[in-house]
Amino acid sequence: MKQLLILSGKGGTGKTTIASAFIKLSNAKVYADCDVDAPNLHLIIGQGSEPKKTDYYGLPKSEINPELCIECDQCRQNCRFDAISVKRTYKVDSFACESCGVCEYVCPVDAISLKPAIAGELMLYTNEERVFSTAQLKMGSGTSGMLVTEVKKQMKLADPDTELAIIDGSPGIGCPFIASLSGVDMVLIVAEPSISGISDMERIIKTAAKFGTKIAICINKFDTNYANTEKIELFCKNKGLTFVGKIPFDSDAVKAINNGQTIVDINCASGLAVREAYNKAMELLFKDDNGSR
Amino acid sequence: MKIAVLSGKGGTGKTLVSVNLAAVAQKSTYIDCDVEEPNGHLFFKPIDVQEEEVSVKIPQVDNERCNGCRKCVDFCKFNALAYIKDKLIIFEEICHSCGGCIMLCPEKALTEKEKGIGKMQRGISDEVTVYTGILDTGEASGISIIKKLLVNNKSKGDEQTFIDCPPGSACIVMESIKDADYCVLVAEPTLFGVHNLNMVYELVKLFNKPFGVVLNKCVDGENPAEKFCLEKNIKILKRLPFDNELGMLNSNAEIAARKTKKYYAIFSSLLETVKREVQYETTTNS
Ligand code: SF4
Ligand code: SF4
Ligand code: SF4
Ligand code: SF4
Numbered sequence: 001m002k003q004l005l006i007l008s009g010k011g012g013t014g015k016t017t018i019a020s021a022f023i024k025l026s027n028a029k030v031y032a033d034c035d036v037d038a039p040n041l042h043l044i045i046g047q048g049s050e051p052k053k054t055d056y057y058g059l060p061k062s063e064i065n066p067e068l069c070i071e072c073d074q075c076r077q078n079c080r081f082d083a084i085s086v087k088r089t090y091k092v093d094s095f096a097c098e099s100c101g102v103c104e105y106v107c108p109v110d111a112i113s114l115k116p117a118i119a120g121e122l123m124l125y126t127n128e129e130r131v132f133s134t135a136q137l138k139m140g141s142g143t144s145g146m147l148v149t150e151v152k153k154q155m156k157l158a159d160p161d162t163e164l165a166i167i168d169g170s171p172g173i174g175c176p177f178i179a180s181l182s183g184v185d186m187v188l189i190v191a192e193p194s195i196s197g198i199s200d201m202e203r204i205i206k207t208a209a210k211f212g213t214k215i216a217i218c219i220n221k222f223d224t225n226y227a228n229t230e231k232i233e234l235f236c237k238n239k240g241l242t243f244v245g246k247i248p249f250d251s252d253a254v255k256a257i258n259n260g261q262t263i264v265d266i267n268c269a270s271g272l273a274v275r276e277a278y279n280k281a282m283e284l285l286f287k288d289d290n291g292s293r
Numbered sequence: 294m295k296i297a298v299l300s301g302k303g304g305t306g307k308t309l310v311s312v313n314l315a316a317v318a319q320k321s322t323y324i325d326c327d328v329e330e331p332n333g334h335l336f337f338k339p340i341d342v343q344e345e346e347v348s349v350k351i352p353q354v355d356n357e358r359c360n361g362c363r364k365c366v367d368f369c370k371f372n373a374l375a376y377i378k379d380k381l382i383i384f385e386e387i388c389h390s391c392g393g394c395i396m397l398c399p400e401k402a403l404t405e406k407e408k409g410i411g412k413m414q415r416g417i418s419d420e421v422t423v424y425t426g427i428l429d430t431g432e433a434s435g436i437s438i439i440k441k442l443l444v445n446n447k448s449k450g451d452e453q454t455f456i457d458c459p460p461g462s463a464c465i466v467m468e469s470i471k472d473a474d475y476c477v478l479v480a481e482p483t484l485f486g487v488h489n490l491n492m493v494y495e496l497v498k499l500f501n502k503p504f505g506v507v508l509n510k511c512v513d514g515e516n517p518a519e520k521f522c523l524e525k526n527i528k529i530l531k532r533l534p535f536d537n538e539l540g541m542l543n544s545n546a547e548i549a550a551r552k553t554k555k556y557y558a559i560f561s562s563l564l565e566t567v568k569r570e571v572q573y574e575t576t577t578n579s
């Protein structure tokens with residue numbers, strides 16, 4: 001299975017719009033949304049069916065049994081995350097608790113235990129020909145990197161033999177991003193021609209390079225700022241990064257998305273441009289490292 | 294007065310709104326808590342920048358003392374420790390710095406060292422004090438940087454502070470809005486926008502924060518985000534138009550309110566609305 005991960009520093013750059021177009025164009029049988037904090041892909045590539053839902057248990061959260069507690073204060077003093085407070089009794093703030101287990105270890109009377117806690121929900125849409133793996137993290141749960149790993153695992157298990165999988169990546173450069181990056185064959189970075197977009201792009205490239213993953217870059221809304229578009233193209237050239245295309249700003253794209261369609265489902269300028277970027281990206285993805293296909 | 298600006302996702306105009314609000318507020322503080330991809334400083338271009346390393350505590354092992362009992366390995370909930378080939382290996386990137394392993398090692402073979410994970414910068418741009426947190430690439434969590442940014446600002450009581458939050462609704466966002474007096478949610482007029490708005494809406498409700506919405510990139514025609522606000526009876530603070538001039542200024546990292554009178558007026562009136570809302574909230578809740 002070749003895995004193509006589509007990334008952009010921030011949301012709003014059209015990452016999901018482009019991922020959905022790629023899924024349509026490649027007729028991919030397997031795809032996933034790794035933005036578990038704010039998944040959007042299902043809004044346009046919904047399967048029209050109910051997904052199979054599985055509770056996702058993150059790390060267990062600490063709980064104090066007030067009947068056993070002798071109020072020695074050890075747990076509160078040793079919790080590095082300020083998750084334990086005392087009002088009338090000793091209590092754990094489950095949003096702040098990082099599940100490290102220190103309080104359980106220090107409690108002299110075994111009043112504390114770590115209890116399983118639901119941290120999100122995995123969703124798997126399947127029909128005869130397609131598999132779509134996604135998830136939603138519960139608000140304030142901190143373990144999104146692990147949930148991303150589960151989304152990818154669920155995707156692979158459902159159809160291990162398929163040739164191509166397309167993954168809508170996680171934003172940022174923190175743990176969910178790192179989790180979405182691991183094991184993929186190539187990343188496509190969707191950049192925006194803005195100063196902030198360029199800054200974000202450079203940060204992603206740095207991390208992806210650490211993993212030794214193939215990198216391709218395309219620019220979305222390139223015509224909103226020609227000077228910055230040129231800067232990005234030049235940057236790619238200087239760094240020897242493959243540049244696969246420029247997609248124009250297109251108000252039809254917004255309309256398509258609001259109708260739950262991809263931009264290649266309708267006849268529009270951005271749809272045309274994304275086809276070209278797609279062809280180049282696929283060429284790079286399936287090219288062997290020794291240069292032949 | 295602390296105003297947190299958030300959105301379900303990046304790219305919706307969170308930085309646009311918070312940067313311009315701070316700019317029109319004149320004497321104010323801007324804190325960029327989007328430590329994974331801080332962009333505010335690109336707009337403010339602060340001068341007199343002072344930098345401070347931010348570090349976390351990470352265990353280090355004295356191999357002479359370690360007898361390989363693996364107690365620390367079994368304890369670590371994050372699998373940051375492994376005992377391989379007669380040696381304790383520490384995966385620093387995934388350690389959460391809980392201190393547990395150090396506490397329990399029977400041989401006292403573990404001690405703590407400081408490890409830099411990023412930095413905090415403080416600079417001045419006109420009358421705005423600009424704080425920026427920057428997470429090093431390859432590090433998993435920027436929470437400790439955010440904590441530091443916010444603690445640093447605690448002392449200044451009445452000055453207006455604008456917090457540019459990280460995207461999403463995960464724990465890192467909660468940390469950023471904890472002390473806020475008011476939350477401004479920024480939303481885009483798309484199906485995605487509504488979905489993302491709904492998540493931060495749930496978040497501010499959970500935290501019982503007063504809040505209002507800024508509708509960004511408004512064009513003629515249907516606005517799903519606006520519909521959502523009307524349905525849920527959410528206060529709309531402002532509708533920002535989609536226009537090329539604003540888009541261009543923004544993509545060139547210019548502060549629109551400092552560039553043209555028109556945008557100065559728009560963001561001042563937004564600030565006035567927010568201030569009124571905060572006042573209203575404090576009088577009704579006291
Ligand atoms: S498990 Fe760790 S973070 Fe949670 S309350 Fe106990 S000591 Fe604090
Ligand atoms: S360590 Fe145990 S006994 Fe002591 S205060 Fe905490 S819960 Fe109570
Ligand atoms: S607990 Fe201490 S002695 Fe045991 S393996 Fe860990 S470092 Fe070594
Ligand atoms: S400090 Fe905590 S998280 Fe880090 S290695 Fe030790 S037990 Fe694991």
